[in-house]
Amino acid sequence: MTKQKKLTLSFLYYLLSAFGISLTLKASIGVSSFNSLNATLSEFSQIKIGTITVIVNLLFLISCLVLDPQRKLRNYFTMGIALLFFGSTINLSIYFIFPLFTLHAYLLNCLLFVLGTIIAGFGTGKVLKYQLLKFPIETFCLFLANQSHHSFKFYRYSIDLFCILIALVLTFSFHLTLVVREGTIISLLLLSPVITLAKD
Template structure:
């Protein structure tokens, strides 16, 4: 049963990666965390999926340091899922979607909303299955358990930090600003979709 759930979880990772790729391709801004990833990708020329994997692996290392008692198998599964996630994002963005350009603004908005829905639904189902933990959320849970601050304090702090760094990179390196209307749409939609999908 666990093998089956692992495969299903990876399928939902694929769905989430597909959704994230659509939001990036729509070019109206991205979620707070992805705005950081996209900005870093632009200044380093490293693909967005690879950057996403690297940043998540950094948080995974923090999780290991905060909770070394967790089973090594759990961390290994998280590592495999993160690499898979980044690779799939790269495949969508740089191969399957490479030649697609959304010139119509209304179509870009619709594409972003659809992408946010798929990303949120995939994430919610992964959380429901419980096989994989997301390093950032798990890191915030561990910090919350060890301090007097609640989970949402640390999670929002990371989001705000990502947005600020993304804006700084954009302004300092004269890049497009990736914190835009899509960021607001994501803020309004994503958590609700994840919660709905998790409870289905």
């Protein structure tokens, strides 16, 4: 497979991952650790959640650029473009497509969340498999792990914990919608195995 085809597929799987995340948001039973921060910041600031997702990821992308000893600007530019489309996919889904239908049964919302998590994990795994597009948070954690005595897992879980804590503090301080719920636990249990299967 040519590099151009891999890049095109990576881009499509990137968008697929964004669509999966959108489904988990639509389910309204809680979201993953990182998305709990994005969803809470979105409600707090009244900025669309896809836009918030782009902003937070761009902050991590800039941090990666600072830590990266090679600093291939073309790669970062490509990742930045992919992030813009990533956020746009979430906004399109959440604010224009998904309002066209409503799920009233809790079980259906749970099933929708599981489906969204599987889709997001599958898309993420495929992106990681091709190793052309990267996810800023994971890349940031890799750089930190390579330049310190702590492992990648330590930094990744630390960021998850930080996101949950900030989301909870904002939620209870400003009486926002609680998004750290059962979906957060489902995501913790399901997402990594799906990513691993898709990547192999």
